Amino acid sequence: EPGHVSTIIGVRPYEAISRKYKIPQVIAGFEPLDILMAVYMIARQVKNSESIVENEYN
DSSP states (O other): OBHHHHHHHOSHHHHHHHHHHTOOEEEBOSSHHHHHHHHHHHHHHHHTTOOOEEEOOO
């Protein structure tokens, strides 16, 4: 999810999707390190059989 939008609306709109479809999601910025960290966080969720919304865009 785009971080700049999620800064305003928060993570709540995405949580139902993660629960219903068991999809890991990470809110991230557009910088290369933000994207790399988001990929890592999603991979960690997949490895741990998690499907939550995390915010990397702080």
